[in-house]
Amino acid sequence: MIKNQRQYRITKAQAEKFAIALDGISEEPDEIPEVHPLIRKAQKDALRYQLSELREQLEEYDALQSGSYTIPDLRTIEELPRTLIQTRIGRGLSQKALGELIGVKEQQIQRYEATDYSSASLSRVMEVIAALRLETNSVVIPENSGLPGEKNVFISFASEDLDEVNHLRAEAVSEDNDWEFSDRVLQEPFEGARAEYIKRGIRERIRQASVTLVYVSANTAASGWVDWEIRESIMLGKGVIAMHSGDAPPQNLPSAITEFGFRVIPWRYSQLISAIDEAAANR
Numbered sequence: 001m002i003k004n005q006r007q008y009r010i011t012k013a014q015a016e017k018f019a020i021a022l023d024g025i026s027e028e029p030d031e032i033p034e035v036h037p038l039i040r041k042a043q044k045d046a047l048r049y050q051l052s053e054l055r056e057q058l059e060e061y062d063a064l065q066s067g068s069y070t071i072p073d074l075r076t077i078e079e080l081p082r083t084l085i086q087t088r089i090g091r092g093l094s095q096k097a098l099g100e101l102i103g104v105k106e107q108q109i110q111r112y113e114a115t116d117y118s119s120a121s122l123s124r125v126m127e128v129i130a131a132l133r134l135e136t137n138s139v140v141i142p143e144n145s146g147l148p149g150e151k152n153v154f155i156s157f158a159s160e161d162l163d164e165v166n167h168l169r170a171e172a173v174s175e176d177n178d179w180e181f182s183d184r185v186l187q188e189p190f191e192g193a194r195a196e197y198i199k200r201g202i203r204e205r206i207r208q209a210s211v212t213l214v215y216v217s218a219n220t221a222a223s224g225w226v227d228w229e230i231r232e233s234i235m236l237g238k239g240v241i242a243m244h245s246g247d248a249p250p251q252n253l254p255s256a257i258t259e260f261g262f263r264v265i266p267w268r269y270s271q272l273i274s275a276i277d278e279a280a281a282n283r
Helices: 005-027 037-066 077-090 095-102 106-114 122-132 159-173 195-207 224-235 255-260 269-282
Strands: 152-156 180-183 211-215 239-244 264-266
Touching (some): 005 037, 077 122, 152 224, 211 224, 239 269
16 A cells, blocks of 8 residues: 555556566567467466556555545454554545644654554554544454553563563563563574574564663663664654662663663653653653
């Protein structure tokens, strides 16, 4: 699905290339000694199919922008992401304009739409629905809808700090709050053979969280996993906070922490919960 003018221009250029390629094949003699007729037919069919797909996307975007496209009634939660994007385009709103309506940057809306809103919290989705004036009276959002947990925190840390993280987490969950914590413990090298497989599992855990909490220590700056998890959290639209034990943070921090200017605060219960709430609200 085309979601903005840039994608529209790229798709239009691709469609023109496929059309030229198809015309070129059609103008060639029906029988070419070095090309089997079945292979030639398969080439034509593939080009026709791809060109048809691209043209359908272009026609849908043109129709949405012109107001001639009728957006189907929203009936199920599975239809919601596409309906949100269609409604935005049909209302004549750019991604930047929608962002301004709900108080986030254009890049955040782009990330939401790139992931079909799986990276957005339920409260954020409701803000988008309200901004678009979308009727959802007949839609019931189930508890297991797959939207990120409003009170779920993913903890990123170096494997050497597992014992300390477990101690601090136990302290947090024993207090009177409804936040849930998840993490991963990795001994696998960041550049190891199973790295891509492991990343898929971590990405899903981050996706289901609303905030990523980075525990920083003297071990953290050297961890490729921690730096990747921070950057992945940013890409998925998660709030990010960094915390340290003791009186002062370590001298060296993960490059993503310094690059994006995340503040590093002491791991104290009162600051922890307020920082998580703030990060979840501002993502």
